Amino acid sequence: QFQLVESGGGLVQPGGSLRLSCMASGFTLENSSIGWFRQTPGKARQAVACTSSSDENTYYLDSVKGRFTISRDNAKNTVYLQMNSLKPEDASTYYCAVPVQVYDQIMCVPEPSSSWGQGTQVTVSS
Numbered sequence: 091q092f093q094l095v096e097s098g099g100g101l102v103q104p105g106g107s108l109r110l111s112c113m114a115s116g117f118t119l120e121n122s123s124i125g126w127f128r129q130t131p132g133k134a135r136q137a138v139a140c141t142s143s144s145d146e147n148t149y150y151l152d153s154v155k156g157r158f159t160i161s162r163d164n165a166k167n168t169v170y171l172q173m174n175s176l177k178p179e180d181a182s183t184y185y186c187a188v189p190v191q192v193y194d195q196i197m198c199v200p201e202p203s204s205s206w207g208q209g210t211q212v213t214v215s216s
Contacts, residue, residue, distance in 0.1 A: 093114070093116055094112055104215075105175055110186075112186030123140065125192070126138045126185070136182075137197065138158065149195060154173075157174050159172045180214050
């Protein structure tokens with residue numbers, strides 16, 4: 091059974107950092123395209139950071155460029171989203187999805203067959 095489980099969310103002050111994790115079971119993330127998305131109630135889902143299967147193409151939402159980094163640890167079958175200099179507007183529920191279509195630096199979209207995690211809540215507040 092394919093499963094993605096996110097963790098690492100929580101409450102952080104503006105300017106702080108969090109590292110989100112997305113661990114896969116039932117399949118390998120190696121050679122998979124992976125994306126982090128976020129959605130806040132009443133707002134459209136946003137692609138935040140994505141990487142293609144061999145990491146040759148990446149996408150970052152403009153507002154997170156230079157602050158967020160997507161990476162993977164194949165040995166742990168886990169993908170990470172390092173989030174630095176967090177802002178109140180980054181507060182949302184973050185989801186990972188596999189696979190995704192990554193158009194280098196242009197856009198990232200999930201596929202109809204994408205598997206999703208349950209989400210992890212990020213709150214940025216003083």
